[in-house]
Amino acid sequence: MLTVAQENWSRKNFNERESVALEREWICQGRTAQQPPHGEWQTWLILGGRGSGKTRIGAEWVNGVAQNYRPFATRGSCNIALVGETLADVREVMIDGPSGIMKVSRAERPRYEMTRRRLVWSNGATASMFSSEDPDSLRGPQFDAAWCDEIAKWKHVQETWDMLQFGLRLGLNPRQVVTTTPRPLPLLKNMLADPAIRVRRMKMQENAANLAPGFVKHVNGLYGGTRLGRQELDGELIEESPDALWSRLMMENVFSSDVPELKRIVVAIDPPASATKKSDACGIVAAGLDENGMAWVLADESFAPAKPHEWARRAIALFHRLEADLIIAEVNQGGDMVAAVIAAEDDSVPVRSVRANRGKALRAEPIAALYEQGRVRHAARFPLLEDEMCDFAHNGLSNGRSPDRVDALVWALSDLLRRRDGSPRIRVVG
Numbered sequence: 001m002l003t004v005a006q007e008n009w010s011r012k013n014f015n016e017r018e019s020v021a022l023e024r025e026w027i028c029q030g031r032t033a034q035q036p037p038h039g040e041w042q043t044w045l046i047l048g049g050r051g052s053g054k055t056r057i058g059a060e061w062v063n064g065v066a067q068n069y070r071p072f073a074t075r076g077s078c079n080i081a082l083v084g085e086t087l088a089d090v091r092e093v094m095i096d097g098p099s100g101i102m103k104v105s106r107a108e109r110p111r112y113e114m115t116r117r118r119l120v121w122s123n124g125a126t127a128s129m130f131s132s133e134d135p136d137s138l139r140g141p142q143f144d145a146a147w148c149d150e151i152a153k154w155k156h157v158q159e160t161w162d163m164l165q166f167g168l169r170l171g172l173n174p175r176q177v178v179t180t181t182p183r184p185l186p187l188l189k190n191m192l193a194d195p196a197i198r199v200r201r202m203k204m205q206e207n208a209a210n211l212a213p214g215f216v217k218h219v220n221g222l223y224g225g226t227r228l229g230r231q232e233l234d235g236e237l238i239e240e241s242p243d244a245l246w247s248r249l250m251m252e253n254v255f256s257s258d259v260p261e262l263k264r265i266v267v268a269i270d271p272p273a274s275a276t277k278k279s280d281a282c283g284i285v286a287a288g289l290d291e292n293g294m295a296w297v298l299a300d301e302s303f304a305p306a307k308p309h310e311w312a313r314r315a316i317a318l319f320h321r322l323e324a325d326l327i328i329a330e331v332n333q334g335g336d337m338v339a340a341v342i343a344a345e346d347d348s349v350p351v352r353s354v355r356a357n358r359g360k361a362l363r364a365e366p367i368a369a370l371y372e373q374g375r376v377r378h379a380a381r382f383p384l385l386e387d388e389m390c391d392f393a394h395n396g397l398s399n400g401r402s403p404d405r406v407d408a409l410v411w412a413l414s415d416l417l418r419r420r421d422g423s424p425r426i427r428v429v430g
Helices: 004-013 017-025 054-066 085-095 157-167 186-193 206-210 214-222 227-232 248-254 307-321 338-347 358-370 385-390 404-418
Strands: 043-048 078-085 111-113 117-119 126-131 146-148 174-179 199-200 261-270 284-288 296-299 327-328 351-354 376-378
Touching: 004 117, 004 358, 017 126, 043 054, 043 186, 043 338, 054 078, 054 085, 054 146, 054 174, 078 085, 078 157, 085 126, 117 284, 117 351, 146 157, 157 186, 174 351, 186 248, 214 307, 248 376, 261 307, 284 307, 284 404, 296 385, 296 404, 307 327, 307 338, 327 404, 338 351, 358 376, 358 404
Parallel strands: 043 174, 043 199, 078 126, 078 146, 146 174, 261 327, 296 376, 327 351
Antiparallel strands: 111 117, 117 126, 261 284, 284 296
16 A cells, blocks of 8 residues: 555656556555565565455565566566465465465466466466475475465475475575464464564454455454454464363374274264354264274364254265264254254164263363374364364363364264274275
8 A cells, every 4th residue: 555655756757547557556455564574584474364365465475576576576586386285275275266366467467387287477487386285395396485375274384384495595585475364383383483584463354345245244243352263353373272181282293194994984973952153063073993093083074054954964975975884973952853864864874872971071081181192193184173172171162162073073082992892894095
């Protein structure tokens, strides 16, 4: 956004057509917080809530450095890395998304080379795609600029970050922009503690003019002032609860994508009492057990609001996709209705009803102990489940809501690690 002095200068020095063109440029459209830092810097960390405009910053910056636009660059960058959680995220969000590179490239759009997974500008600058699922893909390539999006969601976050740092070695001043909704990961904490890293913080509310009417009021009504809202809407890095049964460090150590053959798989459901907009979520978590007694969390399909036929269909679809042995359903909220709803959708699916006779924390404690003993692995990153686990203490969640994901997790792992009956089937989860 131009200052008053800059606006006055542009009126005197630009004709009408030039002024109209200037108004379309990011230096005029972007908020002050969305403009690049002044002076020398290597890493610009942008912590923002959902819809705060952080993706637009990354896209504008990449386009700017590729074409040597000020204030993004004093000289053009020729080799740029685009790093996201998955290659699909890079393509669908960073490149082709509503605020992606293709949408912000006004004067000239780069050419997309699908086979080489890169963008190419007419001046020869390139932006290559990389995924946090494959840190080793960053071995070998070298860059003078990089955009890292949603780093808090990355699968191999530290390994991917480390490999990128080794590759940022071209040009006189290689730079990287990191855009993310924060989570209290060790890497982000270290970055915030580094005085050399430039940090910007942005709230969703600051970008309300560019969001759907009523959206801001709606989500603020649901999550405003809560722990989740402060993180997801205001872009605050919320530390884990000191009394939580699980820790962030524990979550970093349980991830492994190398899932072995599993002898038993279950899908656990913690259904809500109702299906209104303010109702609890329906917890749906799948887990399996391997030959060595290691439990593997395979999926978190929890969602809200959840009508009975909707959560039944989702659980059944997950059951068939994983070739599971059983659906476990908590019946405290619905009694026989839970099994009946599932049977109405697919009566071939075996269902075991369970009823909670103890409090949630007492049921979760033995499962948390299994994590400490190294007897549980996660086959993927499950950010919302992990957030809930690291916030769940003996007095529940900090926002007072029901820990539906944790409940489903506890039911699934309790079945796998306490029961040894039945003839196991062997299958590979791919």
